[in-house]
Amino acid sequence: MSAAEREAVESFRRDVVEPSMTKLVVIDFWAEWCGPCKALTPLLEKVAAAYADKGVVLAKIDTDANQFIAAQFQIKSIPTVYAMFQGQLVADLTPARTETQLRTMLDQLLKQLPLESEAASLEAELEPLIAMGEQLLVEGDAERALSVFAQLSEMAPEHPTVLSGMVRALVAAGRTDEAEAAIAALPEEIAKLPEIERARTALALAREVQPVDDLAGLAAEVAANPENYEKRFELAGGQMAAGDRDAAADTLLAMIAADRTWNEGAARAQLLKIFEVVGLEDPWVSAQRRKLSAILFG
Incomplete structure (x- = not known):
């Protein structure tokens, strides 16, 4: 040679x-x-x-x-x-x-092939931090969740799950205008992803539900007149606004069981929005979906 x-x-x-x-x-x-x-x-x-x-x-x-x-x-x-x-x-x-x-x-x-790609390495690093942010959202600690997702966005500025978490944390913190601006600023190819649709649904739900000053009083009114579906729907919104998703789901499920066609199926549509915001793979959602299926098909 x-x-x-x-x-x-x-x-x-x-x-x-x-x-x-x-x-x-x-x-x-x-x-x-x-x-x-x-x-x-x-x-x-x-x-x-x-x-x-x-x-x-x-x-x-x-x-x-x-x-x-x-x-x-x-x-x-x-x-x-x-x-x-x-x-x-x-x-x-x-x-x-x-x-x-x-x-x-x-x-x-x-x-x-078992490649050691940068993407796979970054994903492994992000995974536990994303889980931490999601857990903080579940616990209702919006400000800490927002801090976690803000740090993650510096590490992976175009990661759809991170962007979704950031927007949902803004929504949970009551900063809906900032959340809407964040979604509007996303590139078109990212804005179409399911993760961002979840955040968009969270924003829409936050704008729809209204806090109720006297939830106990409204609940008593609904119990006395259960056929007043407008009040029952208002109660579910108030419960969701207060962060009590269990009560909101129970109220909506009871409405669906009583009259699933009311207001063109508004209760079921609202419940499905809650499912999407919480996460379709979440165990809580799985349990609630089983209850919904029992009502619809039982």
Whole structure:
């Protein structure tokens, strides 16, 4: 092996093999005279940049300048695109000539490979802190929850769960105008996500429910005249505004059991909003949904 060949091997080891120990390296074999290469390279650069936080990097190998390396990979034509992980070729990406095709192939690979991506590392760091913020919201400590989510937003400013928690903490703290402004400022692609829809529902619910000065008095009035559904609905809103979701759910469930069609199913719609705000995976929601199903289908 000549000195030039040894240098080429060392460069390939440093720039491709070593990064592949923890990342998925997309290797683009190209040449300056290759027209299709010039068309494909910008696409590879774009997708690699988009997948960088998932552990994907791009390595470009000029076959004219690295003939020895190209020969080792038996490159017969260019562009040729391979994927390497932990020093081994794991896929031939050459057939992917569109962004959609390339993303599809990378997504399939990423599901199979144990990459140490920045995104996964950040997610692991965020998870317990997000849980802490959510628990504070459950406990009614809106200000501390807001502090937690504010710190998280500095770590992950575009994380949808963090953004949702921030907005819901603002709502819980009574700062609904700030919550509305925060949602309005979100990029369109983030604003459409389910996590943000949960926050939007929390804001809508907070604007709908009204605090009641004398909840006990209203409850007594409802008990004396249970067919006054407007008052029962007002009671549920007052209970929710006071942070008593158990009582609010009981009131709404009783309304649904008595007349599920009242006001075009307003009680059920309101209950479903509460479920979404609390979180559809929450054990409390699961218990309440079982009660609702028993009423509707029992």
